[in-house]
Amino acid sequence: MSIGKAQLLQPIEMGAWNLRNRIVMAPMTRCFADRETGVVGLDVVEYYRTRAADGVGLIISEGITISPRAKGTIGLPGLYTEDQIKGWSKVTDAVHQAGGTIIAQLWHVGRLTHHEIAGGLPPQAPSAIQANGHVHRIGKPYDIPEEMSAADIEEVIQQYASAAHNASSAGFDGVEIHGAHGYLIDQFNSELSNHRQDQYGGDLRQRLTFMKEVTKAVIAEIGADRTIMRFSAFKDDARDYMWEDPDAAVRTFVEAFKESGLTMIHPSTMDYSQVVADGLTLHEIVRTYWDGSIIGVGNLNPELAEQAIHTGTIDAAAFGRPFLANPDLVSRVSQEKEFITFDASKHFDVLV
Numbered sequence: 162m163s164i165g166k167a168q169l170l171q172p173i174e175m176g177a178w179n180l181r182n183r184i185v186m187a188p189m190t191r192c193f194a195d196r197e198t199g200v201v202g203l204d205v206v207e208y209y210r211t212r213a214a215d216g217v218g219l220i221i222s223e224g225i226t227i228s229p230r231a232k233g234t235i236g237l238p239g240l241y242t243e244d245q246i247k248g249w250s251k252v253t254d255a256v257h258q259a260g261g262t263i264i265a266q267l268w269h270v271g272r273l274t275h276h277e278i279a280g281g282l283p284p285q286a287p288s289a290i291q292a293n294g295h296v297h298r299i300g301k302p303y304d305i306p307e308e309m310s311a312a313d314i315e316e317v318i319q320q321y322a323s324a325a326h327n328a329s330s331a332g333f334d335g336v337e338i339h340g341a342h343g344y345l346i347d348q349f350n351s352e353l354s355n356h357r358q359d360q361y362g363g364d365l366r367q368r369l370t371f372m373k374e375v376t377k378a379v380i381a382e383i384g385a386d387r388t389i390m391r392f393s394a395f396k397d398d399a400r401d402y403m404w405e406d407p408d409a410a411v412r413t414f415v416e417a418f419k420e421s422g423l424t425m426i427h428p429s430t431m432d433y434s435q436v437v438a439d440g441l442t443l444h445e446i447v448r449t450y451w452d453g454s455i456i457g458v459g460n461l462n463p464e465l466a467e468q469a470i471h472t473g474t475i476d477a478a479a480f481g482r483p484f485l486a487n488p489d490l491v492s493r494v495s496q497e498k499e500f501i502t503f504d505a506s507k508h509f510d511v512l513v
């Protein structure tokens with residue numbers, strides 16, 4: 162083993178998991194579930210099994226919807242019916258037989274959808290503000306969403322808890338709550354999409370209330386040692402968005418994470434090295450306030466990941482696109498073989 166990858170390939174205890182190394186497969190939507198039932202099939206089992214058999218430390222699944230209204234495109238899997246749970250059980254069995262650890266990413270897209278996809282109902286969101294852009298695969302503008310009532314909020318929080326419970330029943334080792342990228346939780350978090358006057362709106366601290374309540378409900382179901390939170394500034398419908406004061410925003414997020422009982426977080430950026438404020442990257446700012454576990458991500462390569470672990474900024478490193486192009490990514494890291502470069506035209510719409 163090269164000294165250069167010594168720490169990346171070291172086992173680590175994170176929460177309830179004994180991970181065999183610090184390489185994480187980032188959550189990636191693949192749209193290969195049955196389009197009517199949201200059940201995953203044997204092709205999806207094989208896709209995850211291959212990465213586990215090659216030795217990845219932790220797999221974070223593609224975003225899995227928590228209800229029919231949580232869906233943002235065609236072919237997304239779910240975790241709210243018995244058949245969906247059975248489908249995922251085959252995935253988790255295969256990953257466990259290969260010595261791996263896999264958690265489910267729980268996803269509600271909020272306003273980033275259309276009634277034709279969200280079970281015939283208008284999208285749910287903190288406020289009735291339409292997102293810019295078009296719905297994936299059907300190409301229609303996003304619908305104007307319905308502002309969620311207090312009862313809707315309570316129901317969706319329960320759906321997160323129930324999906325966490327179902328994740329456990331399906332054999333997942335835990336969950337990641339998708340609080341990033343402009344989807345429902347991030348819509349509550351952001352002033353762009355949350356104009357509420359009640360306790361779920363207001364300044365940033367107040368807007369994080371929904372995220373905190375979801376987190377507490379999920380933790381009550383499966384435990385803080387099996388729950389990761391993903392969050393970001395950028396949004397899939399506002400790629401360049403950055404908080405006005407990144408340092409203050411991160412501090413407020415971290416306070417909310419601590420109040421919710423979280424111990425593991427996954428700050429998301431498309432470019433790990435991007436300086437965000439005061440000469441620091443997003444993950445470096447997070448580290449100044451947070452001493453729990455941090456997963457790094459964003460165009461990482463093994464050298465950068467190793468360095469980030471070495472300096473203590475992150476505890477584990479997630480790779481997204483490289484895992485699509487390199488099912489044998491972990492072997493390549495340990496043998497110091499170059500990665501095959503991700504090419505969307507070759508690697509995006511296939512499941513290998």
Ligand SMILES: Cc1cc2nc3c(=O)[nH]c(=O)nc-3n(C[C@H](O)[C@H](O)[C@H](O)COP(=O)(O)O)c2cc1C
Nearest residue numbers: 187188189190223224458459460461480481482483
């Ligand atoms: C095809 C694809 C699908 C993605 N789907 C999700 C998703 O379901 N949930 C999520 O949080 N991030 C998703 N992402 C973002 C990745 O998890 C990751 O953060 C991003 O690709 C940056 O890492 P990379 O530079 O190593 O690819 C997706 C990225 C890609 C390329």
